Amino acid sequence: MSDPHLEVENLSMRFKVKTKILHGSADQGKFKTVLNSVSFAIKEGETFGIVGETGSGKTTLAKTLVGIYKPKNCTIKLQGKEINFKKREDVLSLRRSIGIVFQDPVGSLNPRLRVFDIIAEGLPDLQKMKKGEKETKIREAAKLVELPESKLESYPPEISGGEKQRVSLARTLAGGKKILVLDEPTSSLDVSIQAQILNLLIKLKRELSISYIFITHDLNVIKFMCDRVAVLYYGQLLEEGSTIELFERPRHPYTYDLIHANVTLSSTNLYTTDHESGEPSTEGCVYKNSCPKRFEPCERNPPVIVRNGVRVKCWLYETQENLNGVISEIKKELGDGS
């Protein structure tokens, strides 16, 4: 098998709490972990979905992948080559191969530039390029994303939300990027426009054999778009596997809860039994306060268990032998404590 396109190992990010207005004075100056040893790999031409709720660290992950944040003590390999975040060239090479489309189409386009010039910004070596060559490339990119030629002369406020997202896409494609990070690219759009953009993304992937890292909270979109999916919960990857495996046989209790909470046209019954949910835990398993299947080992951080191509971070899938060991250890500790 060829080298994975992009490989991320043990990615952790934490931020210092600066203000006390929002977090209370007790937390001021402390660190908040936003991503906790996240590892995954993306193959060429694959759509890798990352699903998570508010505060799961989705956007931080997206920003790290394009070099906006610089993580420490983690390995990010691009086509087998390791990226050193201290070296400027390395960060630039990361930015040259990975493009990003943000959720908010208004905030990500400069309102004072024409659409034509916005797409031009995505071109590599813009300065050296001849005028004619530049124009052909821009028109090609606009054609790829099905943006009418007439819109190239408009300014961002004059075009619709769907068209703005097309411009964002054209900007990354003009740069010949091979991996696209899509951070909630359709969440601010109307459903019919979302459908158009999703169809466009599928078409582009087939034509240009690019890879997507598709980040969203929308399970329907993830299910429709992705080859593989990872579930992110408060900075931790709890489960990762092929889309069908994940949706048909969710292993982690959180994945199960998430999929069953989704109201779709084919399942609109709200009268099913739900269990109580609590705050994410900082000790042991992060989901233990909400988990209906919580048992003794959950006080400890669960291992990542790989089975049938699915990676799941849960004690439920640990072998009985190892479980007994952990349980007796916990009991022993408790015994010592009392």
Next chain:
Amino acid sequence: MEDNPLQNELISDLLEVQNLSVNFETIDRTVEVLRSVSIRIEKGDAVGIVGESGSGKSTLAQAIIGVLDIPPARIIDGVIRFNGENILQRKTKSPNFRGKGINMIFQEPLTSLNPVYSVHDQLEEAIRIDDPTVDAKKREEIIKRNLREVMIRDVEGVLSVYPHQLSGGMRQRVSIAMVLIQRPQLLILDEPTTGLDLIVQRKILKLILNLKEEISSSILLITHDLAIAASVCKRIYVMYAGRVVESGSMRVVLSSPSHPYTIMLKNSVPEGYMDEGPLNVTSGSPPDLRALPSGCAFHPRCPKAMAVCREKVPELKKVEDEREVACWLYE
């Protein structure tokens, strides 16, 4: 509406909006936001209004509860009857149908809750306004009972905090608790779960349904999401560019949508895996209300558009029992 045989019975409806037209007027232009919209809600009914941005669904809600900014908004035509009384003709500043009659929950509770009042003080204020004679001890009781009703477990803990310290789901629960104080006959929910996480969203929707039974109120749910409307509502109105294009019982509209727009709306939501093929939608976007297309506003995107669609606006026509469609295909 003259030939409607139900005319005499309509008085038993809780809310009846008839031929409501609203314009937004500025110095240089007039925008038609709502055009002859008619909806009705019976007692105990749960009705959904589904549409994309610019369909006029929020304007309709604001007109019903009487918070439209007039000007720039201007009500051109129509009546809104609540319990048989035309509430548009009321001249008083603080209409008494609001509160116990109609109440509303907004999309973003951060903007509908006062940031400088603690949860306790907001709820207490709501009780005082509702009934100034209630004494302090009774008020505390009501506050706690209401917070428990919206499934807040740590009632004591929530009382002293400010809205920004709560999570999105908790904030929405507090705003529901506030509305519950007055036990409204009609509860309008404008995108109540947009921006909430899936698990929280499900809990809030379930809460809304349970409370509806408990205080026996009617619900008008405004959303862009067909699935959410389907989970709560019995009847649905689909709106496009300021007009109702289809209405009927939720079950029937979902299983066999008639208007091409409803069909497209249903097809837009991905349900299966990718190998089931691309989503069946046409190009184009919801129209700019400042420059509406002639005839049926949907015709530029409609896969079944005919010559007549470009010329004349189709009227809502009854196609079956309880089911109306505004489309030339059904003439």
